[in-house]
Amino acid sequence: MTTIYDRDLDKTPANYEPLSPLSFLRRTAEVFPHRLAVVHGDWRYDYATLYMRCRRLASALARRGIRRGDTVAIIAANTPAQLEAHFGVPATGAVLNAINTRLDAAAIAFILDHGEAKVLMVDREFAPVAEAALAQAKNKPYVIDIDDAAVTAGERIGAIEYEDFLKLGDFEYPWQGPLDEWDAISLGYTSGTTGNPKGVVTHHRGAYLNAMGNAVTWNLPKHPVYLWTLPMFHCDGWCFPWTITMLAGVHVCLRRVDPAAIFDSFVHLGVTHFCGAPTVLNMLINAPAEVKARLKPGVKCMTAGAAPPAAVLAAMDDMGFDVTHVYGLTEVYGPAVVCDWHDEWDALPLPEKAAMKARQGVRYHVEEDVTVLDPQTLQPVPADGETMGEIMFRGNVVMKGYLKNPKATQEAFAGGWFHSGDLAVLHPGGYMQIKDRSKDIIISGGENISTLEVEGVLYMHPDILEAAVVARPDAHWGETPCAFVTLKNGAALAADQSGSDAIIAFCRERLAKFKCPKTVVFGDIPKTSTGKIQKFELREKAKALP
Structure with missing residues (x-):
């Protein structure tokens, strides 16, 4: 219906300009x-x-x-x-x-x-x-x-x-x-x-x-x-x-990224802010004492990527950094969710404060909506901190779509939401916390690694019968690829360290170094009755590795 506000009130160069940075x-x-x-x-x-x-x-x-x-x-x-x-x-x-x-x-x-x-x-x-x-x-x-x-x-x-x-x-x-x-x-x-x-x-x-x-x-x-x-x-x-x-x-x-150069910049260049994946934070935490002595307290840091361990956030806080935890994806222009801090949380003991800061948080002001939904029904999960759903976005800070890939674009926007593929729980107060990645993506040093791509290279090896790749927690990189491998009968490779080294070398000839497995585990790969590899079980095994 046309109203009085729709007549003779047009866009002109005087009152409208397309937004652009x-x-x-x-x-x-x-x-x-x-x-x-x-x-x-x-x-x-x-x-x-x-x-x-x-x-x-x-x-x-x-x-x-x-x-x-x-x-x-x-x-x-x-x-x-x-x-x-x-x-x-x-x-x-x-x-x-x-x-x-x-x-x-x-x-x-x-x-x-x-x-x-x-x-x-x-x-x-x-x-x-x-x-x-x-x-x-x-x-x-x-x-x-x-x-x-x-x-x-x-x-x-x-x-x-x-x-x-x-x-x-x-x-x-x-x-x-x-x-x-x-x-x-x-x-x-x-x-x-x-x-x-x-x-x-x-x-x-x-x-x-x-x-x-x-x-x-x-x-x-x-x-x-x-x-x-x-x-x-x-x-x-x-x-x-x-x-x-x-x-x-x-x-x-x-x-x-060089810790010495970073700490020098705080003193000699007056740096006030920087961003980085948890691996960058870990490098600063583990820098030599004489390097860390150059720290100017109060420098502000924004971190994202794989969820930073609470211990890392606690160590950064103890060093005098002011850390803000954000979450996002390439499809939402980088960070679009923030652990928006409540002043009363400052009084919490350091371990509890770090645990709160490890949550991904709530939507940016410029994003219309971000929440955790049941991926089948698109209904919100209860804010109980236990029920898992998928993080979904909607608003102006979402991509146009995938270039030359209408099928993937339609799937990503099904039901009027952008489906992140990240599984999370919703805490009371609306703060999200990632629990798993439905797409099995590994985030190492802030970079995404496709497990299927790594598995494709492993299957090229003449001695490998079956292979599956999952994320293994890593104190430095956040996560690294861990390959579970079943060798063929009569394989020339041995199921020992020499075989592991040979497989890693094989991958490095065909993949960027950061995508290659850092760990190789030999043995049978668990499967469901229908033959599907049980990656959840493998992730648990990878976490338990010494």
Whole structure:
């Protein structure tokens, strides 16, 4: 029905603009042009320079023929080029595909083909794997080298170096937002439970909202000094390239996680905030005493990935860190659930406080709804802390869908909810806590590992009859792959340490190192009466291993 509020009150350029995080950089460059924006080793530059460099990148890409809906891929560490790509690429209307630097050549080749990348920017450190991927890929993108001064290894494999490419662009290139806030801004690949990863497509509206959600949820101040321990390729750095820029904060780039460098940054660079998987927290906890002595109390940390053990959170708290626990997936732009802290919980004994902080929590302000539902009926489970259901999301901070995969998209959105595949309980007060992963994904160091992909490689071994892979708890990585293997009769391999070493070596020739089993257990694999492998039983066995 038409009402008086529907007549002569139209959208116009004066009262409507599609939401996009690109607007954050333009505003910050105009309001705080001389505020420090980027620190990378001895290199420092302000927001006026960051804006100019991003405009040059957008202009150079446009002159190269990049247009709305094209894909621009990047394989890089946490460097200025990676940060600039998060603004310069979507400013052309193109879609940024930040590729996990830990992937092997076959996986990267698949991504380049599936995403139809027209340009690939490659950090020199990752040139060997990129070159091998390009040799396998049918798609042949234009390659730009990122010759970072902090890298001494690796050869240039591209047609031009990044800084030279920027010189081809116009620093006054008109900054453009999307035609529609539903336009794609990013393409990120997640392994799921299949060998080939799925391409998660996110949009400008969701990126804008979750960038703001980070600021509100974490109570971020103006001008934070943010250390890039979290890879920018991981869910677009959880949207923090846009969040920190919105707040005119300092992006402190860090190529690799090094506890000494992290603690130094607290003292010498005044770092106030950083993000990381539980494995990063564990590295800080176990750093040498002389390194930890450099800690400035009160540094704020956001952690996600595999649920951090309560003991890790307690140790971080004891060291003086202020830890916020979040949960999310690539499909929801990174973190979308937070363990929103109650002041009265501060009075709890440390073990109880750590146990509360280990809960995944409640939805971000910018997400419409997140809850635990019965996956069959889509009805809420009772908030008793015992009944398991599946975590499901609904709202603006949910992906558009999976690229070129309508079946997977429809399944993921069945019943009007995004099905996370994570099983959890609901505590009184509405706080969720993950108990299992229905998709058998292993989260190691914050990265997803498909058990089916690892099992597929194990079955390629001539001496292996049956194989099953599950997560084994690990104090450093959170989880690592544990392979249960049944050998064929007459196998050349022995069911001992030498056989285990041989199987791990076999996997390392065919998989990225982080995906390979860290443990191999020989013997019969338990099955149901219908022949289905009982992974729950295997997980219990893996937990009980010495």
